[in-house]
Amino acid sequence: MGQKLRIGILGSGSGSNAQSIIDAIEAGSLDAEVVCVLTDVEDAHILARAAAHGIPAEFISAAPYKTKLDGEGERRYIEALQAHGANCVVLAGFMRIVKPGLLRAFPQRILNIHPALLPAFSGMASWKQALDYGCRVAGCTVHFVDEGTDTGPIIVQRCVPVEEDDTPKTLHARIQVEEHQAYPEALRLLASGRLRVVGRRVVVDSSEDATEVPGT
Numbered sequence: 001m002g003q004k005l006r007i008g009i010l011g012s013g014s015g016s017n018a019q020s021i022i023d024a025i026e027a028g029s030l031d032a033e034v035v036c037v038l039t040d041v042e043d044a045h046i047l048a049r050a051a052a053h054g055i056p057a058e059f060i061s062a063a064p065y066k067t068k069l070d071g072e073g074e075r076r077y078i079e080a081l082q083a084h085g086a087n088c089v090v091l092a093g094f095m096r097i098v099k100p101g102l103l104r105a106f107p108q109r110i111l112n113i114h115p116a117l118l119p120a121f122s123g124m125a126s127w128k129q130a131l132d133y134g135c136r137v138a139g140c141t142v143h144f145v146d147e148g149t150d151t152g153p154i155i156v157q158r159c160v161p162v163e164e165d166d167t168p169k170t171l172h173a174r175i176q177v178e179e180h181q182a183y184p185e186a187l188r189l190l191a192s193g194r195l196r197v198v199g200r201r202v203v204v205d206s207s208e209d210a211t212e213v214p215g216t
């Protein structure tokens with residue numbers, strides 16, 4: 001068993017994934033603590049979700065950049081995560097590219113969820129990309145974050161069918177139902193201390209004395 005996960009969640013929007021993680025912890029199916037929720041959007045609904053569960057929730061400006069977390073903004077986020085004692089960072093709808101400073105502060109301890117079966121359809125509105133492409137299946141991916149965009153080693157993937165009458169909205173909603181299972185599942189694996197990254201692959205060790213991901 002690794003050290004207990006002390007999760008700092010970064011999000012920019014509704015926070016339904018953050019909610020699924022909080023719910024899993026409260027239901028006793030994930031042994032972890034959410035130590036803070038941080039957002040770069042002043043009125044993001046994720047703040048209210050966290051506050052409703054007594055979790056410290058803060059807007060932190062990510063200025064001066066608009067699409068990445070870098071420079072002074074990055075420094076503010078790292079300081080807040082460290083001040084709350086986070087040992088793991090969960091990106092849950094955080095609409096910025098994270099840069100090496102954050103990666104170095106939490107090596108192999110930053111996870112992201114992407115609403116597509118990577119490596120297909122990285123980037124924005126990937127459920128619409130899958131629909132427009134004519135895919136018969138779509139899904140979501142939870143992965144470790146590395147220096148690329150949506151390129152880190154994959155921990156969990158779940159798929160959904162694409163229906164004839166789907167719109168981007170209905171397909172995204174179906175994918176989100178799976179996201180809310182996938183994120184707690186990936187965090188349970190991380191919390192178990194049994195994950196190893198071997199090249200591009202994430203291996204789940206079954207032996208008791210497995211080599212752990214650094215820091216677990």
Ligand code: GRF
Pocket residue numbers: 011012013014015016017018092093094113114115140176179
């Ligand atoms: C999710 O679809 C996630 O895959 C993507 O952003 C969305 C966030 O949704 N990265 P929510 O804020 O968790 O509801």
